[in-house]
Amino acid sequence: TQLLEQSPQFLSIQEGENLTVYCNSSSVFSSLQWYRQEPGEGPVLLVTVVTGGEVKKLKRLTFQFGDARKDSSLHITAAQPGDTGLYLCAGAIRSGTPDKLIFGTGTRLQVFP
Amino acid sequence: EPEVTQTPSHQVTQMGQEVILRCVPISNHLYFYWYRQILGQKVEFLVSFYNNEISEKSEIFDDQFSVERPDGSNFTLKIRSTKLEDSAMYFCATRDYNEQFFGPGTRLTVL
Numbered sequence: 001t002q003l004l005e006q007s008p009q010f011l012s013i014q015e016g017e018n019l020t021v022y023c024n025s026s027s028v029f030s031s032l033q034w035y036r037q038e039p040g041e042g043p044v045l046l047v048t049v050v051t052g053g054e055v056k057k058l059k060r061l062t063f064q065f066g067d068a069r070k071d072s073s074l075h076i077t078a079a080q081p082g083d084t085g086l087y088l089c090a091g092a093i094r095s096g097t098p099d100k101l102i103f104g105t106g107t108r109l110q111v112f113p
Numbered sequence: 114e115p116e117v118t119q120t121p122s123h124q125v126t127q128m129g130q131e132v133i134l135r136c137v138p139i140s141n142h143l144y145f146y147w148y149r150q151i152l153g154q155k156v157e158f159l160v161s162f163y164n165n166e167i168s169e170k171s172e173i174f175d176d177q178f179s180v181e182r183p184d185g186s187n188f189t190l191k192i193r194s195t196k197l198e199d200s201a202m203y204f205c206a207t208r209d210y211n212e213q214f215f216g217p218g219t220r221l222t223v224l
Contacts (some may be wrong), residue, residue: 031211042117042204042215043156050211088156092211100146100169101206101213103156 003027004091006104013079014112021074021087021107029091030099032065032072037086037106046087080112114213115139117216119205125222129194134219136205144208145188147180148174148200148215156204162188195223 013019023032026027031050035043047056049065049072060083062075072089075085087107092099118137126132138145147159161168162180170178179191188207192199200223205216 022172033212035215040202040218040220042119042217045212045214048212090156090213092213099208099211100161101148101156101157103148105155 004089004102004104006089006107008107009105010108010110012110012112015080016078017111019076019079019109021089021109022071023073023089023091023104025091025102026070027091027093027102028069030094031092032069033090033092033101034063034074035090037088037089039086043088043090055097060104067080076109079109081111083113084109084111110113116125117205117207117214119203122217123206123220123222125224126195128197128223132192132195132221134190134192134203134205134221136190136216137186137189138205138207139209139214141215142207142209143169145170145180146206146208146213147190148204148206150204150218151201159190159203163216192221195221197223198222 001013007022033048034046037043047063052067052069054065060077089104090101120135145162148156150156158171160170160174177193182188203216206213206220
């Protein structure tokens with residue numbers, strides 16, 4: 001059974017602070033995706049990382065894929081209230097065609113003004 | 114920008130009834146998925162579909178579940194005899210290269 005552990009589960013910070021969310025597994029993923037999910041809505045794709053060691057930036061968000069493709073991190077610089085939401089990591093398992101996603105438990109971020 | 118659409122947004126049904134959840138994938142995507150999310154829990158894989166057949170299914174996807182692409186555009190998930198524990202958000206996803214794009218979901222409530 002593949003598991004993807006996300007930490008922390010909850011994070012409350014003040015506007016302007018930096019934060020990092022971690023996503024760890026013992027499984028190797030063919031790619032890893034980060035999503036953001038609002039209540040009652042579907043996950044919205046933020047970024048996909050494919051290569052071990054890859055770093056991608058999306059404005060104030062920096063995503064990194066571990067060298068062994070088992071873990072990933074999301075770093076937000078100078079968080080803003082608009083960043084408030086549920087962040088999900090999801091690893092693609094190549095068990096056949098097509099790949100399926102294994103989701104983490106999510107990190108609920110609250111940014112206070 | 115193309116997006117995955119799902120209908121209905123909310124379905125309420127009695128236990129034992131059949132429900133069909135519908136999805137219109139992004140055109141030219143070839144890989145389709147259903148996931149579900151029970152309230153307060155993580156998103157779980159149900160089934161993947163490619164080339165008009167199931168590629169993989171999870172333990173959750175038992176004989177009560179079926180999928181099909183009846184007309185080349187819609188992608189449907191049928192639950193033949195719903196149970197209380199089937200109450201969840203059901204998400205359709207379609208894939209382009211390495212990325213899966215999710216629909217807004219159908220909230221299924223089984224009474």
